[in-house]
Amino acid sequence: MGSDRAPKPEVEGAIQAARHYNVRVLLVGQDKVVLPEMRQHPAIADLPIEFVHASEFIAMDEKAAHAVRTKRDSSMRVGLRLVREGKANGFVSAGNTGAAMATAKMVLGSLPGVDRPALAQVFPTTEGTASIVLDVGANVDTKPQNLVQFALMGEMYYRSIFDKSTRPRVGLLSIGEEEGKGNELTREAFKLLKQLPINFVGNVEGRDLYNGTVEVIVCDGFVGNVALKVSEGVISAVREMLKDSLNATITRQAGALLARGAFNDFKKRLDYSEYGGAPLLGVKGVSIVCHGSSNANAIKNAIRVAAEFARAGLNQKIAHNISLAPGVFADKAGGGHD
Numbered sequence: 001m002g003s004d005r006a007p008k009p010e011v012e013g014a015i016q017a018a019r020h021y022n023v024r025v026l027l028v029g030q031d032k033v034v035l036p037e038m039r040q041h042p043a044i045a046d047l048p049i050e051f052v053h054a055s056e057f058i059a060m061d062e063k064a065a066h067a068v069r070t071k072r073d074s075s076m077r078v079g080l081r082l083v084r085e086g087k088a089n090g091f092v093s094a095g096n097t098g099a100a101m102a103t104a105k106m107v108l109g110s111l112p113g114v115d116r117p118a119l120a121q122v123f124p125t126t127e128g129t130a131s132i133v134l135d136v137g138a139n140v141d142t143k144p145q146n147l148v149q150f151a152l153m154g155e156m157y158y159r160s161i162f163d164k165s166t167r168p169r170v171g172l173l174s175i176g177e178e179e180g181k182g183n184e185l186t187r188e189a190f191k192l193l194k195q196l197p198i199n200f201v202g203n204v205e206g207r208d209l210y211n212g213t214v215e216v217i218v219c220d221g222f223v224g225n226v227a228l229k230v231s232e233g234v235i236s237a238v239r240e241m242l243k244d245s246l247n248a249t250i251t252r253q254a255g256a257l258l259a260r261g262a263f264n265d266f267k268k269r270l271d272y273s274e275y276g277g278a279p280l281l282g283v284k285g286v287s288i289v290c291h292g293s294s295n296a297n298a299i300k301n302a303i304r305v306a307a308e309f310a311r312a313g314l315n316q317k318i319a320h321n322i323s324l325a326p327g328v329f330a331d332k333a334g335g336g337h338d
Contacts, residue, residue, distance in 0.1 A: 001028075001029040001030060001033065001034075001054070001057030001058075001074075001075040001095060002057050002058050002059050002060055002075070002076075002093075002094075002095030002096050002099075002292075003060075003093075003094035003095050003290075003292050003293070003294060004060070004094075004292045004293045005293070006029075006033075006094070006095070007027070007029055007033060007034045007037045008037060008296075009094070009294055009295050009296045009298070009299050010027065010029075010094065010299055011027065011034070011037045011038055011040075011041065011044075012041070012296035012299070013294075013295075013296040013297070013298070013299025013300040013302070013303065014027055014049055014299065014300075014303065015041055015043065015044055015047060015049065016296060016297070016299075016300040017299070017300045017303035017304060018047040018048055018049050019047065020300070021300075021303065021304050021307055023048070023303060023304075023307050024048040024049075024050075025048065025049045025050070025303065026049075026050050026051075026052050026079070026082060026087075026088055027049060027050070027051050027052070028051075028052045028053075028054050028075045028078050028079040028082070029051075029053075029054055029057065029075045030053070030054065030055065030056075030057060030075070031051070031053045034051060035051060038051065052078060052079075052082065054073055054074060054075040054077075054078040054079075055073045056071040056072075056073045056074045056075070057071075057074055057075045057076075057095070058071055058074050058075075058076060058095060058096050058099045059096065060095065060096050060292055062096060062099070064096055064098030064099040064101075064102050065098075065102065067096070067099050068099055068102045068103050068106065072338075074099075074103070075093075075095075076093055076095060076099060076100055076103045077103055077107060077338070079091045079093070080103055080104055080107040080108060080285070080287065081107060081338065083107075083108065083285040083286065083287070084107055084108055084284075084285065084336055089286060089306070089307070089310035090285070090286030090287070090288065090306030090307065090309060090310050091104070091285070091286065091287045091288065091306070092277060092288045092290065092299070092302045092303055092306050093287075093288070093289060093290065094277070094290035094291060094292055094293075094294040094298070094299065094302075095292070096292075097137060097289055097292070100280075100287070100289050101117070101119070101138050101280055101287075101289065104117070104280055104283050104285070104287040105117060105283060106336070106338075107336050107338060108283045108284045108285040108287065108336045109283065109284045109336030110282055110283055110284065111282055111283065111284055111315060111318060111319050111322065112319065112322065113322045114149060114153075114282035114283075114322070115145065115146055115149060116138065116139050116142065116146050116149070116282065117138055117280050117281055117282030117283050118134045118135035118138050118139065118146075118149075118150045118153065118154075118221070118280070118281050118282060119134060119135055119136045119137050119138045119221070119224075119278040119279070119280055119281075119289060120132050120133070120134040120135075120136070120153075120154055120157055120278055120279055120281050121133050121134070121136040121224075121228055121278045122276075122278075123209050123210060123217075123231070124210065125210050125211060125212035126210060126211050126212055127211070127212030129162075129212055129215070130162060130215075131209065131210075131212065131214065131215050131216065131217060132154050132157060132158050132168075132215065132216045132217070133173075133209065133217045133219070133224055133227065133228070134150050134153070134154045134216075134217075134218060134219075134224065134281065135150055135218075135219065135220060135221040135224050136221065136224035136225050136227070136228045136278060137221045137224060137225035137228070137278075138221050138280065139220060139221040140220070140221050140222045141220070141222070142185065142220040142221065143185075144185060144188035144189040144191075144192055145192070146220075147172070147185070147186075147189040147192075147193070147218050147219075147220065148189065148192045148193060148196065149282070150218045150281075151170050151172075151193055151196065151198060151200070151216065151218045152196065152198065152318075152321050152322070153281040153282055153318050153321075154170070154216040154218060154281070155167075155168055155170055155198050155199075155216050155321075156314065156317050156318050156321050157279070157281060157314060157318075158215050158216050160312040160314045160317055161308060161309070161312065161314075162215075167198070167199040168199065168214070168215030168216050169199050169201045169213070169214040169215050169216070170193070170198050170199060170200045170201065170214060170215070170216040170217075170218065171200075171201055171202065171203065171204030171208065171213065171214035171216070171217050171218070172186055172189060172190055172193060172200075172202065172203050172204065172217075172218050172219070173186075173203075173204060173205070173206070173217050173218065173219035173223060173224075173227070174186045174190075174203040174204070174205065175205065176203060176205065177202060177203045177204070177205065178203065179202065179203065181203055182203065185220065186203070189218075190202070190203065193218075197324070201214055204217060206227060209227060209231065210231075274297070274301060276288065276290070276298060276300075276301035276302035276303075276304060276305040277289050277290035277291070277294070277298070277301075277302035277305060278290075279305065279306075279309055281318065282318070284315065284336060285315070285336075286306050286309045286310050286314075286315070288302045288305055288306045288309070290302045
């Protein structure tokens with residue numbers, strides 16, 4: 001309900017996901033807004049798509065903390081209740097990011113021992129693989145212990161979704177590769193990460209986000225979100241520059257036609273919508289947070305990510321990982337409530 005163009009891309013993305021990924025989708029929102037959009041797609045009657053009414057929604061420009069407390073029948077809260085009650089296996093939202101994260105933590109609760117959940121974003125690499133970067137925005141201020149937890153959760157996420165056969169290389173995002181580089185947070189986190197039973201390779205730099213040097217990159221949410229937004233801006237600028245350059249002369253236009261397949265592949269590899277949303281790791285349930293400007297393809301792939309997350313039993317695996325790392329995670333468990 002709260003995304004930039006809701007509910008059009010959500011409905012269209014749900015239709016595509018139901019057709020291609022063998023999933024059942026519950027569309028949650030205000031009936032007066034969502035049902036007319038659903039009626040624009042007659043084929044929806046033959047697909048496993050249902051509607052669930054929520055009388056309220058949280059807009060993009062609302063303050064998350066206040067909206068989460070006061071709007072008890074928001075589409076976010078209703079959707080996450082469905083997950084908590086076992087009526088859905090995962091939740092997807094392209095609405096207010098802060099509200100989505102706060103509501104997930106409140107309704108679902110945190111996994112036992114997790115202090116702060118983290119958003120994990122997939123980045124394409126020049127090696128033809130992908131890397132996971134976390135946190136990309138759930139926590140602006142973090143402690144070294146939080147980065148340690150992010151590393152363990154990110155490693156398990158990568159192994160479950162991408163490559164179960166190898167131990168991914170884990171790097172700490174800093175301003176230099178040497179152990180002493182960085183601020184107080186990264187220097188203290190480095191010492192703790194060395195003690196973990198993971199394949200920690202040390203510090204990595206911003207240029208390593210896309211070169212495949214490591215599979216999992218850990219950072220605080222402030223740095224991660226800046227890296228994410230800068231990357232999106234650069235990718236968009238490069239695509240526009242390439243298009244302008246290739247259309248500059250007749251000769252270049254002819255060359256562009258011959259290389260159309262390669263250019264389409266380039267655009268697809270860098271298109272955020274192909275990777276869906278970012279899972280919120282560390283909560284008791286599957287919660288996927290998408291761009292506010294997500295199109296139907298992004299919503300479709302976010303639903304795919306939610307289904308993969310649920311089918312892989314990732315939360316159970318993260319919880320098991322936590323139990324094998326005493327002293328890294330807190331003893332208390334965050335319970336969900338309404």
